[in-house]
Amino acid sequence: MAGDRQGQVVLGVDSSTQSTKVLAVDAGTGEVLARGQAPHTVSTGAARETDPEVWWTALQDALGQIGRYAQEAAAISVGGQQHGLVVLDGQGRPLRPAMLWNDVRSAPQVEALVERHGAQEWADRFGSVPSASFTVSKWEWLRAHEPETAAAARAVRLPHDFLTERLSGAAVTDRGDASGTGWWASRTGAYDEDMLAEVGLDPKLLPAVLGPGEAAGQVREGAGVRPGALVGAGTGDNAAAALGLGLTPGQPVLSLGTSGTVYAVSRQRPTDATGTVAGFAAADGGWLPLACTLNCTLAVDKVAALLGRGREEVEPGGSVAFLPFLDGERTPNLPYASGLLTGLRHDTTAGQILQGAYDGAVYALLAALDLVLAVDGEDSAQPILLIGGGAKGVAWRETVRRLSGRPVQVPAASELVALGAAVQAAALLTGEAPAAIAASWNTAQGPLHDPLPRDEATLERLAAALPLAG
Ligand SMILES: Nc1ncnc2c1ncn2[C@@H]1O[C@H](COP(=O)(O)OP(=O)(O)O)[C@@H](O)[C@H]1O
């Protein structure tokens, strides 16, 4: 089978919050032949929005950086930031900027949605108790604040669907990303018509949900990639990274990027009524229980900048507890929170405060890890796979080791979302399972760091500070 892939080039796209990354990959070996990257602009203040045209322009820019490979590609797939609300007119043009996953203005709308049905029903029916990140809450915000735009919508998309449609002309999504909307029922594996009626969204405005391994179509003329190349269904960025790693149940992933995420794949459908674990679908047909924080690398970089320090200039010791919830927080569910720093003394150093920000960001993720692994009951003390831009940092890695007490493996392959999208594209060429392709590409390989004794004192300080953060 691998022979069928030999010599073919596939493209994997990661359209994340801060940038678009494209990898051109040898489908036979997994060798990265070329890479491109172009930044996005995200609004600041209360809103977190990006014009979807910025994603399209960034994709074209990144494709331009991989030279001839864009015109040699046999297949392409797009992984994208989850949940964002894209509303289009009848010609596929954005009616307004996309509201992103980390825009928490819809907290009142999601509170009302959860209250109407109860957390247990949400968990049983949709797999997740929605937070302000979920698309359904953003749609409700739009209906309340910009009813004329909601009424004018002729198509509603997620970020990755928007790009897949621009590439192929097909109005499609996949179950991985659909499971983060709040209107796709994980219990039935289909759009929930009752929920759509409740929020006044015509199902005809939504993309068709493709099954694992199905293709969206082919690249059309003028899309920046060889016309006729196969286009995969794409998926959400976390689901794409899970494909890229070829995950098996019990292997925990901790991703340090704009969002912090902790997840595993599972054979059981998640139904966590506490709301900590989102019950996403995986792109290969299984499940992806996941917890996500809003404050990760950007929050720590902001603290470093405020302190006038480089991001690695941390110092051990001291007594601070720092919950860096600069954007409000999603895990724990505190959308109205702000950053909280306690335990300052005369001898506290700037480096200890910076270390405190790392500790607080990692603590929020690790607090959810046991719940994530409990979904499948497969906690075999396997190493945490550390990925995302932050995984390149020593301070991040050492913080995860010290607070988790687990071994930590850092895959040498960076850009696992784009690599996972490339795996999905390669699977279209041969019909192989994505996990087999990821295994043959050896994507998870990288240095393994032994466990350290868990720093219980810091964990206790953070747990004591948490009730003050709401
Ligand atoms: N060498 C590095 N050390 C530590 N952090 C890094 C390093 N390089 C990038 N980062 C962090 O990675 C983040 C981007 O991560 P990435 O996973 O690419 O983001 P996104 O979630 O938007 O895809 C930046 O905010 C930056 O803080």
Ligand SMILES: O=C(CO)[C@@H](O)[C@H](O)COP(=O)(O)O
């Ligand atoms: O909302 C979630 C997961 O539920 C985030 O993980 C987004 O998918 C954004 O991802 P990055 O831009 O941080 O990769």
